[in-house]
Amino acid sequence: MSEVNSRKAENQSLTGKRNKRFLEVRKPVSRRQKILSGVGIWAVFFAVWYLSTHAGWVNKLLVPAPEQVFGSLYELIAERGFMSDIGISIARVIGAFLMASVVAVPLGILMGTFPAIEAIFAPFVSAWRYLPAPSFIPILLMWFGTGEAPKLALLFIGVIFFLITLVMDATKNVRAELIETALTLGANRRITLFNVVLPAVLPDVMVAMRQMLAMAWTYLVIAEIVASTTGIGAMMMRARRFLNTDEILAGILVIGALGLLFDLLFAQLHRWLFPYLREKR
Amino acid sequence: MSDALLTMKGISKDFELADGSAIRAVNDVSLTVEENSVCVLLGPSGCGKSTILRMMAGLEDPSAGDIMLKQHPVMGPARERGMVFQAYTSFDWLSVRKNVEFGMKINGVGARERKEKAEHFIKLVGLEKFIDAYPTQLSGGMRQRVAIARTLANGPELLLMDEPFGALDAETRWHMQELMVQIANEENTSMVIVTHDLEEAIFLADKIIFLSAHPGRVKEVIIPDFKDGKRIADKEHIVQLPGYAALEHKLMRLMREEGERE
Numbered sequence: 372m373s374e375v376n377s378r379k380a381e382n383q384s385l386t387g388k389r390n391k392r393f394l395e396v397r398k399p400v401s402r403r404q405k406i407l408s409g410v411g412i413w414a415v416f417f418a419v420w421y422l423s424t425h426a427g428w429v430n431k432l433l434v435p436a437p438e439q440v441f442g443s444l445y446e447l448i449a450e451r452g453f454m455s456d457i458g459i460s461i462a463r464v465i466g467a468f469l470m471a472s473v474v475a476v477p478l479g480i481l482m483g484t485f486p487a488i489e490a491i492f493a494p495f496v497s498a499w500r501y502l503p504a505p506s507f508i509p510i511l512l513m514w515f516g517t518g519e520a521p522k523l524a525l526l527f528i529g530v531i532f533f534l535i536t537l538v539m540d541a542t543k544n545v546r547a548e549l550i551e552t553a554l555t556l557g558a559n560r561r562i563t564l565f566n567v568v569l570p571a572v573l574p575d576v577m578v579a580m581r582q583m584l585a586m587a588w589t590y591l592v593i594a595e596i597v598a599s600t601t602g603i604g605a606m607m608m609r610a611r612r613f614l615n616t617d618e619i620l621a622g623i624l625v626i627g628a629l630g631l632l633f634d635l636l637f638a639q640l641h642r643w644l645f646p647y648l649r650e651k652r
Numbered sequence: 653m654s655d656a657l658l659t660m661k662g663i664s665k666d667f668e669l670a671d672g673s674a675i676r677a678v679n680d681v682s683l684t685v686e687e688n689s690v691c692v693l694l695g696p697s698g699c700g701k702s703t704i705l706r707m708m709a710g711l712e713d714p715s716a717g718d719i720m721l722k723q724h725p726v727m728g729p730a731r732e733r734g735m736v737f738q739a740y741t742s743f744d745w746l747s748v749r750k751n752v753e754f755g756m757k758i759n760g761v762g763a764r765e766r767k768e769k770a771e772h773f774i775k776l777v778g779l780e781k782f783i784d785a786y787p788t789q790l791s792g793g794m795r796q797r798v799a800i801a802r803t804l805a806n807g808p809e810l811l812l813m814d815e816p817f818g819a820l821d822a823e824t825r826w827h828m829q830e831l832m833v834q835i836a837n838e839e840n841t842s843m844v845i846v847t848h849d850l851e852e853a854i855f856l857a858d859k860i861i862f863l864s865a866h867p868g869r870v871k872e873v874i875i876p877d878f879k880d881g882k883r884i885a886d887k888e889h890i891v892q893l894p895g896y897a898a899l900e901h902k903l904m905r906l907m908r909e910e911g912e913r914e
Contacts, residue, residue: 552741552799555709556755556806557731566758570745647744647786 435617444621453606457625460591460602463519464633467526468580468587475534476576482535483542484568496535504529505593512598522594522602529590534583541575542568574645581637588630657842658685658708658726658810663717664867665703677703679867680717685810690836690843690883692857694850694903696910700868701846702814708844709735709812721809731759734808738815740795742787742802748774749783751798755806773801776838777831793824797831804841811843817852826887829855833885850903855890858883862903864910872906874899 400408417437423429424436435443447453482489507528511521545568553567595604603622610618642649665678678700685691693701706712707719710729719726721733729735734755743751752770761769774783777797787795796816803811817825829852835841836856847853853860854876864871878895890896 546739546741548737548739548741549743551709551711551729552735552737553758554711554729555731555733555735555812556803557729557759562758566754567743570743573745645745647788 432614433616435620439617440620440624443615443617444624447606447618447621453625456602456606457629460595460604461629463522463526463594463602464584464587464591467523467591468530468584470523471527471530471534471583471587472580475531476538476580479535479538480542480564480569480572480576483539483545483572484564489539492535493539496532499528499532500536504590505597508594508597517598522591522599525594526587526590530583530587533586534579537579537582538572538576541579542572544575545571574641574648577637577641577644581634581641584633584637585630588626588633592626655687656684657687657689657722658844659683659718659720660704660708661718661720663704663707663714663719665700665707665712666715676867678707678714679869681863681868681870682717683861683870683873685842685844686859688840688842689858690832690845690856692853692860693844693846693863694848694853694857694860695863695868695871696865696907697848698868699863699865699910701848701863704863704868705735705812705814705844705846708810709733711735731755731806732809733812734803734806734810735812735814736796736799736803736816738818740787740792740799740819742790742795742798744787747784747786748779748790748798751787752802752805755802759806769805769807770801773805776804776835777801791824793820793828796820796828800831800835804835804839809842811841813843813845815846815848818847825852830885830887832856833883837883837885850900850907853903854896854899855887860903862906864913871910874902 420434420437424431424434444453478492482492504525508521508525511524515521515524549567549571550563553563558567591602592604595602596608599605603626607619607622610616610622660681660683663678663681664676666674666676668674681700681704683691693704695701703712707714708726710726710733726733743754746754749770752774753766756766756769771780771783774780777800779794779797779801782790782794787798790798800816817828820828832843832845833856836843843856845852845856847856857876860874860876861870862872862874863869876895876899878893878899879890884890884893
């Protein structure tokens with residue numbers, strides 16, 4: 372009996388209203404709490420970083436202070452032409468990603484629509500997916516030398532096979548009733564593909580591309596670290612030679628910021644292109 | 653009743669299982685759908701009523717037997733046999749108007765005729781206020797109205813409906829059933845409707861084909877003659893007619909017998 376009462380007391384304030392508790396199962400938090408929490412975790416991160424460098428808990432040569440990293444980022448951009456490295460990296464990602472998409476998106480949609488096409492390409496594509504793209508770097512360097520080609524090829528290989536599979540699966544998820552509705556309205560194969568399957572799958576294709584773009588950034592850095600004299604990754608490898616850890620961290624910061632920026636751009640593009648999905652009820 | 657629109661003769665359907673053996677879903681079904689009539693396929697789950705409808709639509713090929721629409725054998729899906737599904741099939745990327753115009757557009761109907769017909773059928777299903785809305789802004793019942801208007805606007809000779817109101821709440825279903833009676837009366841549309849809802853069957857049908865299960869076959873063909881050949885678009889009225897209760901009781905008994913056979 373007393374246990375019941377004390378449990379009641381835990382849940383009720385004097386006015387009889389339920390007390391707000393910090394942890395509630397699946398209760399959404401307010402927008403204000405969300406922003407505060409998000410800013411808070413980063414504030415803690417920078418505070419720990421700042422403290423540990425200034426209190427001398429870590430070797431300053433290996434872990435430079437945050438303001439030092441931002442300082443050298445400014446210096447890199449303002450005085451040492453880092454913008455052109457950033458530009459080259461972005462161009463590589465976009466170029467290779469577009470090439471991969473131009474092949475992967477149509478092929479994935481065709482494979483998801485026509486089982487006969489899937490039967491041809493699926494055994495091939497799924498085998499390639501299990502080969503890590505970086506394992507091709509030595510042979511790519513032998514084939515293409517040291518220019519842009521091996522970097523673009525690495526990104527292309529790293530992205531295309533996963534993108535084909537994601538697009539194919541998304542296409543297979545287009546509901547059978549939509550296709551059958553089109554058929555009973557008198558649609559032929561061409562109309563079914565272009566006027567029903569394609570518009571139905573496009574939002575999911577965009578989501579798949581967004582996921583793979585993040586992957587492209589990963590391969591870009593690998594390519595630039597292993598074999599490049601230009602680009603963000605190459606700058607970081609140069610900095611390593613001179614023990615400039617602040618520049619390495621500045622490079623990481625830029626890659627992170629660019630990844631986030633492209634993700635937000637894709638999300639915005641999704642909202643622009645598919646306004647009808649916003650009204651889901 | 654008038655001339656035959658669609659006839660099935662000796663239709664059977666076997667589905668192949670993963671282990672290579674076959675299971676018979678529909679066995680030797682023969683039936684006739686008359687022109688300008690509403691035919692309801694009723695029966696317990698597993699009686700193959702949806703499979704029969706899908707064969708009428710041309711979405712499944714029969715393993716044996718013939719299906720004829722007027723004088724022509726049914727081969728594959730076509731515009732003349734439009735279908736409305738239980739699941740929502742609105743094209744989310746098109747407005748209500750464009751959804752309803754879709755069938756006409758792919759069949760080469762001119763812009764002006766498309767517009768006129770789309771507006772007529774959107775009005776018929778009561779969605780004129782939502783003509784430029786996207787389906788994602790509509791409720792489930794409204795989306796089914798879009799699907800019905802889209803199929804009717806395409807001018808099919810036969811409207812096939814597979815448990816079209818199964819996903820709707822009771823009140824919405826009732827409104828939709830009244831709408832279908834109104835459409836049958838005003839547009840003279842021939843329909844085949846699959847349901848397992850006894851009330852719905854009695855309310856909508858000019859003819860009820862009762863199917864039994866495992867495998868599906870015709871058990872009894874019932875004409876609800878208490879309606880005196882009329883279609884009554886008012887559910888409160890129909891349940892009070894003499895003969896309604898007796899028919900409902902009879903269908904319940906048929907359903908029960910099927911259940912006990914399991």
